Structure formats: structure tokens, C-alpha cells
Amino acid sequence: MKITLKVWRQKGPSDKGRLVSYVVDDVSPDMSFLEMLDVLNERLILTGDDPVAFDHDCREGICGMCSMVIDGTPHGPQRATTTCQLHMRHYKDGDTITIEPWRAAPFPVVKDLVVDRSAFDRIIQAGGFISVPAGSAPDAHSMPVAKNDADDAFDAATCIGCGACVAACPNGSAALFTGAKITHLGLLPQGQPERMARAKAMVEQMDAEGFGGCTNTGECVAVCPKGISLDVIGRMNADFLKSSK
Amino acid sequence: MAVTGAILVLYLVAHMLGNLKIFLGAGAFNAYAEWLRTVGEPAVPGRTVLTLTEIVLTVAVVLHIWSAVALARRAGKARPVKYAARPKAHASRYATHIMRYGGLTIALFVVWHLLDLTFGVVNPAGGAAAPYDRVVESFDLSRWYVTLFYFVAVIMVGLHLRHGIWSAFQTLGMTTHRTRGRIRVASALLSAVLVLGFLSVPVAVMIGVVK
Ligand code: HEM
Ligand code: FES
Numbered sequence: 096m097k098i099t100l101k102v103w104r105q106k107g108p109s110d111k112g113r114l115v116s117y118v119v120d121d122v123s124p125d126m127s128f129l130e131m132l133d134v135l136n137e138r139l140i141l142t143g144d145d146p147v148a149f150d151h152d153c154r155e156g157i158c159g160m161c162s163m164v165i166d167g168t169p170h171g172p173q174r175a176t177t178t179c180q181l182h183m184r185h186y187k188d189g190d191t192i193t194i195e196p197w198r199a200a201p202f203p204v205v206k207d208l209v210v211d212r213s214a215f216d217r218i219i220q221a222g223g224f225i226s227v228p229a230g231s232a233p234d235a236h237s238m239p240v241a242k243n244d245a246d247d248a249f250d251a252a253t254c255i256g257c258g259a260c261v262a263a264c265p266n267g268s269a270a271l272f273t274g275a276k277i278t279h280l281g282l283l284p285q286g287q288p289e290r291m292a293r294a295k296a297m298v299e300q301m302d303a304e305g306f307g308g309c310t311n312t313g314e315c316v317a318v319c320p321k322g323i324s325l326d327v328i329g330r331m332n333a334d335f336l337k338s339s340k
Numbered sequence: 341m342a343v344t345g346a347i348l349v350l351y352l353v354a355h356m357l358g359n360l361k362i363f364l365g366a367g368a369f370n371a372y373a374e375w376l377r378t379v380g381e382p383a384v385p386g387r388t389v390l391t392l393t394e395i396v397l398t399v400a401v402v403l404h405i406w407s408a409v410a411l412a413r414r415a416g417k418a419r420p421v422k423y424a425a426r427p428k429a430h431a432s433r434y435a436t437h438i439m440r441y442g443g444l445t446i447a448l449f450v451v452w453h454l455l456d457l458t459f460g461v462v463n464p465a466g467g468a469a470a471p472y473d474r475v476v477e478s479f480d481l482s483r484w485y486v487t488l489f490y491f492v493a494v495i496m497v498g499l500h501l502r503h504g505i506w507s508a509f510q511t512l513g514m515t516t517h518r519t520r521g522r523i524r525v526a527s528a529l530l531s532a533v534l535v536l537g538f539l540s541v542p543v544a545v546m547i548g549v550v551k
Contacts, residue, residue: 312436
């Protein structure tokens with residue numbers, strides 16, 4: 096297949112940046128989206144050009160690094176799929192694809208498609224942990240957890256912190272990410288002692304980072320590669336309001 | 341946003357129920373309008389309840405718009421560089437994406453509505469006429485464009501609330517994994533009931549049931 100790419104190129108944080116067109120021939124439908132970019136980069140290196148910088152690590156949909164907005168959609172057109180798990184068979188010969196970085200003030204562009212997501216780390220540092228010696232894994236029956244809570248906590252814990260929710264949100268809000276972390280720990284017995292303080296600290300850090308306000312549009316859920324549910328935002332709001340009383 | 345929105349929703353429910361009194365005839369409707377002015381007398385002076393309602397509503401509307409503007413400004417700051425590719429609505433919830441335009445339409449409507457039926461300034465029957473006559477004259481077929489505007493505005497209110505009501509529950513932390521779906525259905529139902537209730541009056545005037 097022959098694919099035309101319009102890729103965001105930006106030399107560094109202070110560069111203005113622009114979209115640059117590249118034509119990639121010989122794209123196989125079996126390639127993943129990132130492999131297609133690898134092909135482009137190998138060619139750019141051979142011709143002495145600067146390869147397109149993009150984040151990636153596991154390439155198996157679990158690390159959350161492969162952040163890019165493909166034709167206006169974070170992680171591209173496949174639902175519940177990270178960019179690294181998106182395959183070129185969803186495209187056809189002659190397609191043009193626009194690739195941009197996550198767009199949010201708290202996620203400044205480092206280079207090309209790479210953004211700095213330290214804002215998420217600081218939200219976690221504000222309270223996304225439990226301060227008890229965890230030791231080795233306890234026996235499964237030593238601390239009973241209701242089935243519903245275990246399921247919901249597990250679903251929330253599947254968040255890989257990629258930031259697609261922020262990239263998709265018309266308000267640039269990080270409510271889905273923060274809500275997932277608060278829900279995950281807040282539903283389990285180990286998370287109870289610090290539950291309210293955690294919600295307060297994490298929400299306040301989220302706001303301090305400059306993310307927008309959530310208006311429950313659901314755009315985040317629609318692009319989330321892990322299908323995190325809007326319910327986590329309701330839980331975050333409940334804990335936050337309780338903690339502020 | 342959620343608290344002021346909830347106040348406005350409660351008001352809309354009461355307002356719609358009151359409007360339906362028009363189906364009981366001119367006497368009942370005008371008496372209801374009079375009651376709104378005299379309720380509480382003689383314990384409190386006339387219009388006390390009405391004036392209090394007006395104050396609460398005005399404050400709620402102002403704070404509601406103020407929160408909407410604050411949210412929009414935060415959103416603008418959070419995304420200084422826009423996407424080049426057409427920003428798509430992924431959740432396909434059009435009601436969600438017209439909240440701000442819908443709000444603006446409603447605001448314009450409220451202004452006209454007050455001039456028309458409260459002050460009678462733009463009403464053919466004039467402000468001195470009985471409330472029942474003001475309603476009948478306002479929705480006269482010759483003023484079809486006014487009725488059309490009412491329809492558009494009321495439907496906008498319905499769409500605004502279809503998202504707004506459940507969103508307010510979520511904002512106030514009153515949704516859980518197991519209730520959110522039901523709250524969303526209930527919010528769509530209440531919005532539909534409000535739209536139908538508010539539209540039944542102009543329709544009744546147009547087809548001559550109320551004349
Ligand atoms: C006067 C003009 C109005 C404007 C400019 C306006 C604007 C807005 C905006 C921008 C939002 C936030 C969007 C969102 O949550 O997704 C909102 C939410 C809401 N609005 Fe309005 N609105 C107006 C009138 C009304 C009226 C008349 C009612 C009720 C009858 C109402 C009820 C609500 C509710 C319940 C919410 C949800 C609050 C939340 O999510 O926390 N609004 N409005
Ligand atoms: S590279 Fe790890 S999730 Fe895509």
C-alpha cells in the first residue's frame with residue numbers, strides 16, 4: 096500500500112512546529128502502525144534526515160507510551176486499542192493519515208510526537224499509593240473483598256496512564272485518569288485509611304497542573320484503550336466532595 | 341454548575357406543571373397566576389414568594405453562566421494548540437457537545453419569553469391583559485415564527501437537560517457503577533416529559549383546543 100502521512104514535526108519545546116508530508120510506499124497490511132513509522136524513519140535516516148520522534152516501549156498495549164493522535168483520534172480509529180496494537184490492515188492504498196502529538200498545556204511537546212507526561216506522575220505522587228509495607232502477596236482469602244468491588248477496582252486498575260483521555264477531552268481534563276487511580280485504591284481495603292486524603296490531594300494536584308474541568312462528555316471513555324468507565328469520575332467526585340466537608 | 345442547574349431544573353418542573361393549568365380553562369389559569377402573587381398572604385405581604393423565586397432564579401442563572409464561562413476558559417487554557425485534523429466527536433453524544441450553544445439559545449429565549457409573557461412588551465395583547473389571553477395571543481397562528489422559536493428553544497432545553505441532569509448527578513458524586521445507567525435513562529425521560537409538557541400549550545393554542 097502507498098500511504099501519505101502528515102506528521103507533526105517540532106524540533107523542541109520552543110519550536111513552533113508544523114505538519115510535514117511524507118509518502119511511504121510498500122506498507123504491508125500486516126505492519127503495525129508503529130512498524131509503518133519505523134519504515135519511514137529508516138528511510139529518513141538513510142537520506143540523512145532527522146527521524147520522527149515518537150514514544151513507544153512495550154508494543155503490546157500495556158505500557159501506555161505510544162501516544163499519538165491519528166486523524167484527530169488518540170490511538171487511532173480502532174476502539175479499545177493502543178497505537179502499537181493498531182494495524183495497517185485498517186487502512187487502504189492511497190490513504191492520507193494525519194499524526195499529531197497529545198495536545199494539552201500540561202503535556203508540553205518534547206519533540207515531534209513525544210510529549211512530557213510528568214504531570215500524571217505528579218498526580219500519582221500526590222496520593223496514588225498506599226503507605227503500608229506491602230511485603231509479599233498475602234493469601235487470597237486473608238482479606239475478603241466483595242466481588243463487585245474487586246471487579247470494579249480491577250477494571251479501574253487497568254488504566255495504563257497513556258493520557259489519551261486528556262488528548263480527546265474537549266476540556267483537556269484528566270478526570271478519567273485521576274478517577275481511575277482514585278477508584279482503584281478507594282475500593283480496596285488497603286486503600287481505605289488514606290482514601291479521602293488521597294482523593295483531595297490528587298484532585299488538587301490535577302487542577303494545579305492546569306488540566307481543564309470535566310463536563311462528563313464521555314470523549315475520554317470512547318478513546319480509552321482500556322475502556323475505563325465514566326463511573327470512576329463519579330467515584331472521584333464523591334470522595335473529593337466528602338473529603339472537602 | 342450542577343447545583344445551580346438543579347435549581348433551574350426544579351423550577352422548570354414546577355413551571356411546566358403550572359402551565360398545564362391552561363387546559364382547565366381561562367378561569368383556572370388566571371386564578372393560578374393570581375395565586376402565585378398572593379400565596380402566603382396575609383402572613384407575608386403579596387408577591388413575597390414570587391419575588392423570592394425570581395431572586396433565586398436570577399442568582400442561579402448568573403452563577404450557572406459564570407461557571408459555564410469559567411469552564412470554557414479553563415478548557416481553552418488547557419489546550420492552547422488545537423488539532424489540525426478535524427476534531428471528531430467520538431462519544432457520538434450530540435447533546436453533550438451543544439451544551440454551550442444550547443445554553444446561549446436558552447438565554448436568548450428567556451429574555452424574549454420574559455418580554456412576551458411576563459412584561460407583555462412584545463405581546464399583541466399587551467401587559468395589562470389577563471395571563472390566559474397573553475398566552476393565546478402569543479401563539480396565534482399569524483405569529484408562527486414566534487411559536488417556531490419557542491419550539492426550537494424548548495427542544496434545546498430538552499437536549500441541554502438530557503446531558504445536564506445526569507451530568508449534575510455525576511458531578512455531585514451521586515452516581516456509582518450500578519446506578520449511572522439508570523440515572524441517565526431517568527434524565528432523558530424527565531427531559532422528554534418537560535419538552536412535551538412545555539410544547540403542549542402552544543400546540544393546543546394552534547389547533548384551537550385553547551382559545
Ligand atoms: C441561561 C443559559 C444557560 C447556559 C449558558 C448554560 C450553560 C451550561 C453549560 C456550559 C453547562 C456545562 C456543560 C456540561 O456539564 O457538559 C451546563 C450544565 C448544566 N445546565 Fe445549563 N445553561 C443554561 C441554562 C440552563 C437551564 C435553564 C437549566 C435548567 C433548567 C440548566 C441546567 C443545567 C444542568 C443540570 C447542567 C449540568 C451540571 C453539571 O454537569 O454539573 N442550564 N449548562
Ligand atoms: S507501546 Fe506500550 S502500549 Fe503501545
